[in-house]
Amino acid sequence: MTKQWWKESVVYQIYPRSFNDSNNDGIGDINGITEKLDYLKKLGIDVIWLSPVYESPNDDNGYDISDYQKIMKDFGTMEDWDHMLNEIHKRDMKLIMDLVINHSSDEHHWFAESRNSKDNPYRDYYIWRPGKDGAEPNNWEAAFGGSAWDYNEATGDYFLHLFSKKQPDLNWENPVLREELFSMIKWWLDKGIDGFRMDVINFISKDQRFPDGEPVEGKKYVSGHTYFMNGPKIHDYLQEMNQKVLSNYDIMTVGEMPGATPEEGQLYTGKNRNELDMVFHFEHMDIDSGAGGKWDVKPWSLVELKKILSKWQTALEHDGWNSLYWNNHDQPRVVSRFGNDTTYRMESAKMLATTLHMMKGTPYIYQGEEIGMTNVQFDSISDYQDIETLNMYHEKIKDGANPAELMQAIYVKSRDNARTPMQWDSTKHAGFTEGTPWLAVNPNYPPINAEQAVADPDSIYHYYRQLIALRKKHDIIVHGSYQLLLPDSEEIFAYTRKYESECLLIASNFTANDIDFTVPEEINMYNEKHLLIGNYKTSTLYFRHLITLKPYETRVYYLK
Ligand code: TEU
Ligand code: CA
Numbered sequence: 001m002t003k004q005w006w007k008e009s010v011v012y013q014i015y016p017r018s019f020n021d022s023n024n025d026g027i028g029d030i031n032g033i034t035e036k037l038d039y040l041k042k043l044g045i046d047v048i049w050l051s052p053v054y055e056s057p058n059d060d061n062g063y064d065i066s067d068y069q070k071i072m073k074d075f076g077t078m079e080d081w082d083h084m085l086n087e088i089h090k091r092d093m094k095l096i097m098d099l100v101i102n103h104s105s106d107e108h109h110w111f112a113e114s115r116n117s118k119d120n121p122y123r124d125y126y127i128w129r130p131g132k133d134g135a136e137p138n139n140w141e142a143a144f145g146g147s148a149w150d151y152n153e154a155t156g157d158y159f160l161h162l163f164s165k166k167q168p169d170l171n172w173e174n175p176v177l178r179e180e181l182f183s184m185i186k187w188w189l190d191k192g193i194d195g196f197r198m199d200v201i202n203f204i205s206k207d208q209r210f211p212d213g214e215p216v217e218g219k220k221y222v223s224g225h226t227y228f229m230n231g232p233k234i235h236d237y238l239q240e241m242n243q244k245v246l247s248n249y250d251i252m253t254v255g256e257m258p259g260a261t262p263e264e265g266q267l268y269t270g271k272n273r274n275e276l277d278m279v280f281h282f283e284h285m286d287i288d289s290g291a292g293g294k295w296d297v298k299p300w301s302l303v304e305l306k307k308i309l310s311k312w313q314t315a316l317e318h319d320g321w322n323s324l325y326w327n328n329h330d331q332p333r334v335v336s337r338f339g340n341d342t343t344y345r346m347e348s349a350k351m352l353a354t355t356l357h358m359m360k361g362t363p364y365i366y367q368g369e370e371i372g373m374t375n376v377q378f379d380s381i382s383d384y385q386d387i388e389t390l391n392m393y394h395e396k397i398k399d400g401a402n403p404a405e406l407m408q409a410i411y412v413k414s415r416d417n418a419r420t421p422m423q424w425d426s427t428k429h430a431g432f433t434e435g436t437p438w439l440a441v442n443p444n445y446p447p448i449n450a451e452q453a454v455a456d457p458d459s460i461y462h463y464y465r466q467l468i469a470l471r472k473k474h475d476i477i478v479h480g481s482y483q484l485l486l487p488d489s490e491e492i493f494a495y496t497r498k499y500e501s502e503c504l505l506i507a508s509n510f511t512a513n514d515i516d517f518t519v520p521e522e523i524n525m526y527n528e529k530h531l532l533i534g535n536y537k538t539s540t541l542y543f544r545h546l547i548t549l550k551p552y553e554t555r556v557y558y559l560k
Helices: 030-035 037-043 078-090 109-114 175-190 234-244 262-269 302-315 345-357 387-398 403-413 450-455 460-473 475-479 521-525
Strands: 011-014 047-050 067-071 094-099 149-152 157-160 195-198 252-256 278-280 293-297 362-366 481-485 492-499 502-509 515-518 529-534 546-549 554-559
Touching (some): 030 037, 037 078, 037 460, 067 078, 234 262, 262 278, 302 492, 387 403, 460 475, 475 492, 492 515, 502 546
Parallel strands (some): 011 362, 047 094, 094 195, 195 252, 252 278
Antiparallel strands (some): 149 157, 481 492, 515 546
């Protein structure tokens, strides 16, 4: 394996609660993952990213950790985890764990101590500030609604929580806290894992003045992002973590970075920066959000999507590295969001996969994406479980919002779209559990499930297998330079990749209509031309200057 093996890898994200339930309590678990490792190996993935399985009260489904070195009972035991890691490594796959160290759970013993008294040894593990004019220290809004500060009787002051009030932010200014976290990180690495995905890692450094955010007419609480996103000491902290721990292991690290720009992305991942290997940015995940934020759904533009992804391809072209993703446990299903989850579900899922996997960077597949799982539309808000969705709904209903309109926004954007149980087969609850699933299975599972996909050679699953296999076979996919074509087209996403004497031409139709694609002149300088992969059987194997792309058709031509 080369030192930077993660540049050639494909990562598969597992959201354990919804992946596979081995003991029929309705909750996915670690032994359920181990049961499905051969399915993942057959898909061809190299690395598994496992969302949190640590002890947690589940206020935010495990992103609120109460013991970083214990396994949540719902998911099994540390022995189950050790067995899973061993089975993953036996299959020549790797495991990265989810590191949630911007905040802990309020049920972590550190916080229980910290809130006890102002002179408690753990006091400065968290961020405490006195109130101002009888109210919170500033006007920041928490991601899950309300103020980002909560009052604590015992000490008569407030603690910061950028997410839920049960997720108090850790105080990274405190070197003792940093050392505690570094030794926990080392403990997991010494257990043999292969790296980390780091949760909102670019939030850990806050402007210590904690100034008010920009006021917004009619809003009591507003964004404080300016004062904690890519904060003043973020690079110091990441370089310290790298120097003291990460650099001593052959691992991969990917930082989840809401609000990161390509320039910052280069600072986080540049080869001489000694920070992280790659980042998840969010720019392409915000293109269907209006001025009112995530729930203010607006039509998205392909021109804007191409501009954003191309900007990141170019910015990290020579130094730094991209992660490539459409989906994760926080985002709606891409075939429903940017494709067509009815008439052209199969074609558009394959087109989206091709468009992403042929770019430069490490591709991430989120569980169920490889079989074209779609968004869900539950009848009532009581069918939903996600804290972000529920808090938004109840807050807006209090403000007089129309329930039906809120449900429409929830259908498009709720995180529960990604969290309905993995659809394994057409038996009850899609084979996810023989109990009652913690969150209902999407009712469209009878035709959309892994068993059907593995049996159908034309399935999205087998198409993903081909894409992954191509990445292993052609260096140009990993190392080739990227060049966008037709930047102003709202129908076609076309680009080239070039490497030594080779070129790939990728052309994807993002519409439900036949669209003509004029092949760029420069292509004629190549003698050898053939179709590398396409999602229509009838894709021609040879060139013409004018190609008519069918609805959601994608083609990758190999040129030399
Ligand atoms: O998400 C960080 C984040 O920015 C989320 O607020 C995300 O943008 C939002 O949910 C999209 O609607 C990470 C985890 O991925 C998420 O599951 C956690 O809820 C959050 O941090 C707090 O740990
Ligand atoms: Ca279970």
